Amino acid sequence: MTPFEFIRPATLAEAVAAGAEPDSRYLAGGTNLLDLMKLGVAVPRRLIDISRLPGLDRIEAQPDGGLRIGAMVRNSDLARDPAVLRGHPAVAEALLSGASAQLRNAATVGGNLLQQTRCPYFQDPAAACNRRDPGAGCEAIGGVTRGHAVLGWTETCIATHASDFCVPLAALDARVEIAGPGGTREVGMAELHPLPDEDSAGNPAIRPGEVLTALVLPPGSDAFAGHSRYVKLRERTSFAFAVVSAAAMLDMDGGTIRAGRLALGGVAARPWRVAEAEALLAGQAPDAELFDRVAGVLTEGAHPSGQNGFKIALARRIAVRALVAAAAGTPARMPALPGSVFASEGDLTHV
Amino acid sequence: MSDVIPMPVGPAGGHVRLGSNAGQSMTRRDGIAKVTGTATYAADNRPDRLLHAVYASASIARGRVTFLDTAAAEAHPGVVMVMTPANRPPLAIHPDEKVGMFGQKIEALQDDGVRYAGQPIALVVAETLEAAAEGARLLAPRYEALPPRIDIDAQPRFEAETVGFGFPAAHAVGDLEAGLAAAARVVERDYVTPAQYHNALEPHAIVAEWQGDRLIIDTPNQAIVMMRGVFAAYFDMPEENLLLRSPYLGGGFGSKAAVWGPQLLVILAAKALGRPVKLALRRDQMFGPVSHRGATRQKLRLGLDAEGRLTALEHRAAAVGSSFENFFEPAGRASENLYATPAMAMSHEGIRIDTGTPGAMRAPGEASGSAALESVMDEAAFELGLDPLEFRLRNYAETDPATGNPFSSKALRECYAQGAARFGWAGRPLQPRQMRDAAGLLTGWGMGTAIFPAPMFQATARAVLRADGSAVVETAAADMGQGAWTSLAQIAADGLGIDVSRLEFRSGSSDLPDAGVAGGSGHTATAGSALFNAGADAVAKLAELATKDPASPLFGAGNAAVVARDGRLMLADDESRGEAYEDILARAGLDLIEGHGKGVRGEAEAQSRAMFSHGAVFAEVKVDPDLGQVRVSRLVGAFAAGRIINPKLADSQLKGGMIWGIGFALQEEAIHDPRTGRPVNADLAGYHVPVNADVPHVEAITVHEDDPFVNTLGVKGVGEIGITGTVGAIANAVWHATGVRVRRFPIHPEDLIG
Numbered sequence A: 001m002t003p004f005e006f007i008r009p010a011t012l013a014e015a016v017a018a019g020a021e022p023d024s025r026y027l028a029g030g031t032n033l034l035d036l037m038k039l040g041v042a043v044p045r046r047l048i049d050i051s052r053l054p055g056l057d058r059i060e061a062q063p064d065g066g067l068r069i070g071a072m073v074r075n076s077d078l079a080r081d082p083a084v085l086r087g088h089p090a091v092a093e094a095l096l097s098g099a100s101a102q103l104r105n106a107a108t109v110g111g112n113l114l115q116q117t118r119c120p121y122f123q124d125p126a127a128a129c130n131r132r133d134p135g136a137g138c139e140a141i142g143g144v145t146r147g148h149a150v151l152g153w154t155e156t157c158i159a160t161h162a163s164d165f166c167v168p169l170a171a172l173d174a175r176v177e178i179a180g181p182g183g184t185r186e187v188g189m190a191e192l193h194p195l196p197d198e199d200s201a202g203n204p205a206i207r208p209g210e211v212l213t214a215l216v217l218p219p220g221s222d223a224f225a226g227h228s229r230y231v232k233l234r235e236r237t238s239f240a241f242a243v244v245s246a247a248a249m250l251d252m253d254g255g256t257i258r259a260g261r262l263a264l265g266g267v268a269a270r271p272w273r274v275a276e277a278e279a280l281l282a283g284q285a286p287d288a289e290l291f292d293r294v295a296g297v298l299t300e301g302a303h304p305s306g307q308n309g310f311k312i313a314l315a316r317r318i319a320v321r322a323l324v325a326a327a328a329g330t331p332a333r334m335p336a337l338p339g340s341v342f343a344s345e346g347d348l349t350h351v
Numbered sequence B: 001m002s003d004v005i006p007m008p009v010g011p012a013g014g015h016v017r018l019g020s021n022a023g024q025s026m027t028r029r030d031g032i033a034k035v036t037g038t039a040t041y042a043a044d045n046r047p048d049r050l051l052h053a054v055y056a057s058a059s060i061a062r063g064r065v066t067f068l069d070t071a072a073a074e075a076h077p078g079v080v081m082v083m084t085p086a087n088r089p090p091l092a093i094h095p096d097e098k099v100g101m102f103g104q105k106i107e108a109l110q111d112d113g114v115r116y117a118g119q120p121i122a123l124v125v126a127e128t129l130e131a132a133a134e135g136a137r138l139l140a141p142r143y144e145a146l147p148p149r150i151d152i153d154a155q156p157r158f159e160a161e162t163v164g165f166g167f168p169a170a171h172a173v174g175d176l177e178a179g180l181a182a183a184a185r186v187v188e189r190d191y192v193t194p195a196q197y198h199n200a201l202e203p204h205a206i207v208a209e210w211q212g213d214r215l216i217i218d219t220p221n222q223a224i225v226m227m228r229g230v231f232a233a234y235f236d237m238p239e240e241n242l243l244l245r246s247p248y249l250g251g252g253f254g255s256k257a258a259v260w261g262p263q264l265l266v267i268l269a270a271k272a273l274g275r276p277v278k279l280a281l282r283r284d285q286m287f288g289p290v291s292h293r294g295a296t297r298q299k300l301r302l303g304l305d306a307e308g309r310l311t312a313l314e315h316r317a318a319a320v321g322s323s324f325e326n327f328f329e330p331a332g333r334a335s336e337n338l339y340a341t342p343a344m345a346m347s348h349e350g351i352r353i354d355t356g357t358p359g360a361m362r363a364p365g366e367a368s369g370s371a372a373l374e375s376v377m378d379e380a381a382f383e384l385g386l387d388p389l390e391f392r393l394r395n396y397a398e399t400d401p402a403t404g405n406p407f408s409s410k411a412l413r414e415c416y417a418q419g420a421a422r423f424g425w426a427g428r429p430l431q432p433r434q435m436r437d438a439a440g441l442l443t444g445w446g447m448g449t450a451i452f453p454a455p456m457f458q459a460t461a462r463a464v465l466r467a468d469g470s471a472v473v474e475t476a477a478a479d480m481g482q483g484a485w486t487s488l489a490q491i492a493a494d495g496l497g498i499d500v501s502r503l504e505f506r507s508g509s510s511d512l513p514d515a516g517v518a519g520g521s522g523h524t525a526t527a528g529s530a531l532f533n534a535g536a537d538a539v540a541k542l543a544e545l546a547t548k549d550p551a552s553p554l555f556g557a558g559n560a561a562v563v564a565r566d567g568r569l570m571l572a573d574d575e576s577r578g579e580a581y582e583d584i585l586a587r588a589g590l591d592l593i594e595g596h597g598k599g600v601r602g603e604a605e606a607q608s609r610a611m612f613s614h615g616a617v618f619a620e621v622k623v624d625p626d627l628g629q630v631r632v633s634r635l636v637g638a639f640a641a642g643r644i645i646n647p648k649l650a651d652s653q654l655k656g657g658m659i660w661g662i663g664f665a666l667q668e669e670a671i672h673d674p675r676t677g678r679p680v681n682a683d684l685a686g687y688h689v690p691v692n693a694d695v696p697h698v699e700a701i702t703v704h705e706d707d708p709f710v711n712t713l714g715v716k717g718v719g720e721i722g723i724t725g726t727v728g729a730i731a732n733a734v735w736h737a738t739g740v741r742v743r744r745f746p747i748h749p750e751d752l753i754g
């Protein structure tokens, strides 16, 4: 592979400075980046290992009631953190529904948020791809597009965001802290994952030399804890990316929904939320007909970007399913198959 | 050097033998070496001064390479050689010629042509793997590309001359049209199966080292001595100068019973550079030159009388091959020997597309053909208003429908009965979409019949009884994970009449007697027979010594009157009269006594009997009614496969086959971009095979079966049969759950949502 320099900065400031050099990439768990390097898709000249930077591996309750999660916290540790399980169970469920135990042990919070699309043309250096090479064209269009977007895509890029974790995060209005040469900024999930437009393919909005340092679950987001689910449709029971998925959260006041959150995964370049759809939930009693209407508004404007029209119906149905599951209440213990439509099956071991 | 596996002895090693060695669930002898990482797979070898090779793969599927930046690659630090068609040293045989029984045209830089995406177009050798990889990247090939032919259904079809490895492409019995005309009902259906890739966990790999004019290669191989001959032919060298070592394979599934172009290039490079060279394929490179299961389009027509008996069975399969070679998945053959019918016709068409050449992949032909046959049988049963099992029993073949020959043994009725009882098949509603579980998931039950031939190839073995009563046996068997190190040793020990703990087994190396191919589910039968006979030969010689020796308690007894057990020879009718092997050898002043054996089927039996393993597979699936996700919640198979040498290993093989059936029915599918011909899912994240969570419950029952005709051991085979029957059973269960009949594999969620 292309020779590269390997640096392990001692401080965040050093990491930021090193990352600003051309052709540098940050290495966290490496489960995405190293694969891309082996494929010849990522060809960094400098690899900056940020996995041992001090202070980025903590999960801290904030004085305002929010939860601040360091970027280097491992996916598996976060999924089993008592505060997360108690306050944000759908986040844990989404994490545990992703990849495999081995990958989750290595993957970090920052890496999961900044992982690249699984578009096969993105992963094939011989294919034209606007995301890799702005202006080159999009070879996915007209190709094999089962996994591609049905919402929010343009001719520039039809890729989807692959993360399960990000779907409940988006629903919870999570924010991330980013340290860069000019100081620290905070952005919301939607801003971190821009949709493609006429000119740009929608890469994560993080600039060279910026390190994602933390994820913040805002105060009050644990109001949904009692009615919070993630549901994921996949072609094998475990260890597969979502065909479509949904996170649904309800803040219940007796039999009435005080507020609801709903996001779809696997359908767009970012977890898909529609404020008007969520607004329909407020003040209503949970009800199949209502949920169907909400799901309809959520998927309004969906259209196939290739041979993927079937995902529109599936997206709508999985939104309803997640709402129904959320309305039934968060299960007392994590299902054996987290996020699965077969959640009730099998023994108690997570897969 | 061949490998010897030290035997764990005593209670700590865990195995307590009762009676004969065969029939015992002995734990695999290589297990500890494997889980502790001390078992050396080919790519684990690191001889001194080792160089590393990486080949560059074509990114077009048809055309030619017009430019390779060899200068850039050569200039990269550490690169020592860039081999292209322009400088590739000669081979004694052109890669477009076929060598041996399993020979195919292969790609070894014979010219600048590209016939599929992923074809090797240059080999870069370097001091490190990283330098070789970068050298290959720096070649930045340019091409003159032609539009590739990828869309299977857009290509012309032609009558295939042969299928598989030269089998007849057509077979007919009786008058098909008359049978169809006489039918009260004709059921005609089309089925589609995709391209599948073996994806053994261990990639193809080789370490090649020349020592003068001797060549040593470490490479996983399923036919060690035969392939030594093929390698030797390409290099025009005497076979005995070539040592091929393959003590362990991390799965083969048919793709390692051959010689592939990249291996030849590595051997050439090792010779040219005078240093050992290693190559291990990347996962994506496993989707190119090392074969796969070709896609099929199959049409079945069943003629049925009013009682649901077949009057005619037609299976016409169009099989997809490469543009330049003639391996076609023999799917139609799956229908030849299973159901009784007065008229049958099997035939094959070929279709050519621009991918690598398909080859044998676990149950080649049988798997794809059985998927279609067992589906159409289910469709017919429903049309007739019959229970699918009852329908199969009505069409039970008492003799082989293809030849009229009797079966050497066939306990299929017992398989149906035991499988159905264990599964709880009785009371299954005939109509689909009748069952829901507590969680509201659609539940369906389906079944399929399993069948697989019980072939034998040819093998030889040597057995040596030593002065201390221990023994060594030798044959170049291949352990692909199926357990040959263990089950063959059990058979060999029985041949010698000793406990398996007294046996040293040398195997996995081409300097040993030829064990034939580990394929076709015939390895245990073939190599096992050779080993057993070698042991028996040594024992016969020993008996000869004893019965002629006046000092022996066996003096005067005929050979036939003597039995061997636990390291002793005894009179058959008075076991108190006998003596230990050590004593016989000591008195004769011999250090050892050597026996030889062959494993080959008698011609008379082969001609006069049909020899197959059979089984019945029952599947329960759960389907989400809104989202279409399927899970095989229960799988029960009952199999009659002759004598079972090691129940634990056989169980693993049968279950493994059934799990392949889950993959075939619901997951496995290689997809190529229709415009470029490049695979879009050439990794294990994109090419799905089942994971543990997909297999919550799988059970394999072995039904007792004595077969005096297959071989003296009574062994058939268990390696492949598990896939057959299972694919259909799952598809039928999916239909039973949902009422939706999907005739294109694998079944996807979107196929099932209304």
Ligand SMILES: Cc1cc2nc3c(=O)[nH]c(=O)nc-3n(C[C@H](O)[C@H](O)[C@H](O)COP(=O)(O)OP(=O)(O)OC[C@H]3O[C@@H](n4cnc5c(N)ncnc54)[C@H](O)[C@@H]3O)c2cc1C
Pocket (backbone or CB within 6 Å): A025, A026, A027, A028, A029, A030, A031, A032, A033, A034, A035, A050, A071, A097, A098, A099, A100, A103, A106, A107, A108, A109, A110, A111, A112, A113, A114, A115, A116, A162, A163, A164, A165, A206, A210, A211, A212, A213, A239, A240, A241, A242, B684, B685
């Ligand atoms: C076989 C397979 C199956 C998978 N299945 C799933 C699945 O089902 N669901 C799912 O959600 N995910 C799945 N994943 C993806 C997995 O979740 C990601 O690979 C993982 O989360 C990435 O985390 P990492 O720490 O290893 O990131 P890395 O690979 O180290 O980094 C990923 C990217 O983020 C950048 N980066 C990382 N951390 C920072 C930071 N703090 N600041 C700035 N930049 C940073 C890196 O430079 C790189 O570009 C799968 C992955 C594999 C390989």
Ligand code: SF4
Pocket (backbone or CB within 6 Å): A117, A119, A120, A121, A122, A128, A129, A130, A131, A132, A137, A138, A139, A140, A141, A156, A157, A158, A159, A201
């Ligand atoms: S969909 Fe996006 S990621 Fe995929 S090839 Fe097109 S531009 Fe690249």
